[in-house]
Amino acid sequence: MGKVFFARQNTYDQPEIDSAVKRVFDRFGGISHFVKAGERVLLKVNLVSGHDVTRRVTTDPSIVRAVARMVLDAGGVPFIADSPGIDSFQRAAEKAGFVQVAQELGIECRELTDPVELPHDDKAQFHRISVSKYVLEADKVISLAKLKTHGQMYLTMGVKNLFGCVPGRLKAGWHYNVGLNRERFAGLLLDIYAGVKPCFTLLDGVIGMHGDGPTSGDPYDYGIIAGTQDALTMDFWLCKMLGGRLEDYPLYLAAKKRGYSQCELDPSDVEGDISADWSYSGVRIPKTRSMRLVPIPFVERLMTSRPVHIPERCIGCGRCAAVCAAGALRHENKRLYFDYGKCIRCYCCHEMCPVKAIEFKEGLLVRLANFFTR
Ligand code: SF4
Ligand code: SF4
Structure with a gap:
C-alpha cells in the first residue's frame, strides 16, 4: 500500500499553490x-465537458x-x-483555463484521440479497452x-480521473457495454488505472x-491538496473522511473482489497536515446503494436514482440526448x-447538461434503505 500526503491549502493563490504542490512532491522525493x-x-487533467473555473468541476489551472x-x-x-465526452476539446479546454496555461508556458494542450489497445494484467476484467495512443506514447503520466x-460512481477522485484516457464517445460506449452494474464499471476503472499506471496522482x-x-453539484471547501503513488489508497481514505460508506463505494467493492491490499486501510498511510481520523461535515454524497445482492435489472433500477428533467432550466441544446448511448432519451422542443x-443510469445526460436541467430522483429501494438506516 502507498502513502498519501495531505497538504492543507485553502486558496488558489498561485504562490501558495506552488509551494503546497512542491511540498507534496517533496514528500515522495521531489519531481x-x-x-x-x-x-x-x-x-491528465479533469476536463469533463469544460466548465467555467468557478463551477469547480475541473482541475484548477493554478x-x-x-x-x-x-x-x-x-x-x-x-x-x-x-478527452471531453461530446464537446469540442478546444472550447472545453479554453473554458477550463488549460489552453491559457499551455500558451503561457509554451507547452502543448491536446485532445486524447486515436484509440489503441491498453495492455492488461491477469486480474483485468476487460481485455479490449482502448485508450488514446498519446497516453501510451507518453513516458510518464x-x-x-x-x-x-459522483451520481453514478459515488465519488470521483484519483482512479476515476483516468477514464478520460478513453477517447471521446468511446466512453459512452463503455457505459452502455457495462450497463447498470456499477461494480462492473468500477472494474473497468481499475483495469484502466492498472494499464495506464500513472507515476503520481495529485488531487x-x-x-x-x-x-x-460530477458537474451539477455545489462547491465545497475541502481545503486540501493530496498526493500519492497509490490513487486507490487515497480514494478509499477520502471516502471515509467525506463521511461515505466504503460498502457503498463501487470502486472499493470491485477492488475488494480482486483482493487488492488497499482495501485494508492502514492509518499510518495518511501523512501530512491531516490524520486518518480527519472528517468533513455535511458533505452531500449521492445516495447510491450496493447492488451486489440483487443483480437483476428490474431491482437494480429500483436501487438507483433516475434522471429527471427540470424544464424551466432547459435551454434546449440537445447535448443530453446526443450523449445517451442507450437510446433512452429523446429531446424535442x-x-x-x-x-x-x-x-442504464450512467448519468451522462446529467453530466453533459450545461445548466443543471437534469437532476436525480432516488429509486424506491434506495429511499427505503436510506430511511431504515438513517
Ligand atoms: S437517459 Fe441519461 S442516465 Fe439514462 S442511459 Fe441515457 S444518458 Fe444514461
Ligand atoms: S442538456 Fe440540459 S439544457 Fe440541453 S437539452 Fe438537455 S436538459 Fe436541456
Whole structure:
C-alpha cells in the first residue's frame, strides 16, 4: 500500500499553490524522482465537458500550472491532455483555463484521440479497452484529479480521473457495454488505472464539489491538496473522511473482489497536515446503494436514482440526448422523453447538461434503505 500526503491549502493563490504542490512532491522525493530530462509527461487533467473555473468541476489551472512548471524545471516535456465526452476539446479546454496555461508556458494542450489497445494484467476484467495512443506514447503520466461526488460512481477522485484516457464517445460506449452494474464499471476503472499506471496522482481538493457531482453539484471547501503513488489508497481514505460508506463505494467493492491490499486501510498511510481520523461535515454524497445482492435489472433500477428533467432550466441544446448511448432519451422542443426501461443510469445526460436541467430522483429501494438506516 502507498502513502498519501495531505497538504492543507485553502486558496488558489498561485504562490501558495506552488509551494503546497512542491511540498507534496517533496514528500515522495521531489519531481525529479518521477521525471527525467527529456521525458514527455502527460498531465491528465479533469476536463469533463469544460466548465467555467468557478463551477469547480475541473482541475484548477493554478494546480496544472504549478505541476507543469515543476516538470519543465526537471527538464521534462509536459503536455496537458484529456478527452471531453461530446464537446469540442478546444472550447472545453479554453473554458477550463488549460489552453491559457499551455500558451503561457509554451507547452502543448491536446485532445486524447486515436484509440489503441491498453495492455492488461491477469486480474483485468476487460481485455479490449482502448485508450488514446498519446497516453501510451507518453513516458510518464501524472494524474491531476479533482475531488468531487459522483451520481453514478459515488465519488470521483484519483482512479476515476483516468477514464478520460478513453477517447471521446468511446466512453459512452463503455457505459452502455457495462450497463447498470456499477461494480462492473468500477472494474473497468481499475483495469484502466492498472494499464495506464500513472507515476503520481495529485488531487485538487482545495475547492471541490459535493451534491449532484460530477458537474451539477455545489462547491465545497475541502481545503486540501493530496498526493500519492497509490490513487486507490487515497480514494478509499477520502471516502471515509467525506463521511461515505466504503460498502457503498463501487470502486472499493470491485477492488475488494480482486483482493487488492488497499482495501485494508492502514492509518499510518495518511501523512501530512491531516490524520486518518480527519472528517468533513455535511458533505452531500449521492445516495447510491450496493447492488451486489440483487443483480437483476428490474431491482437494480429500483436501487438507483433516475434522471429527471427540470424544464424551466432547459435551454434546449440537445447535448443530453446526443450523449445517451442507450437510446433512452429523446429531446424535442425543450422537452425530454426518458425511456426508463432502457436507461442504464450512467448519468451522462446529467453530466453533459450545461445548466443543471437534469437532476436525480432516488429509486424506491434506495429511499427505503436510506430511511431504515438513517
Ligand atoms: S437517459 Fe441519461 S442516465 Fe439514462 S442511459 Fe441515457 S444518458 Fe444514461
Ligand atoms: S436538459 Fe440540459 S442538456 Fe438537455 S437539452 Fe436541456 S439544457 Fe440541453
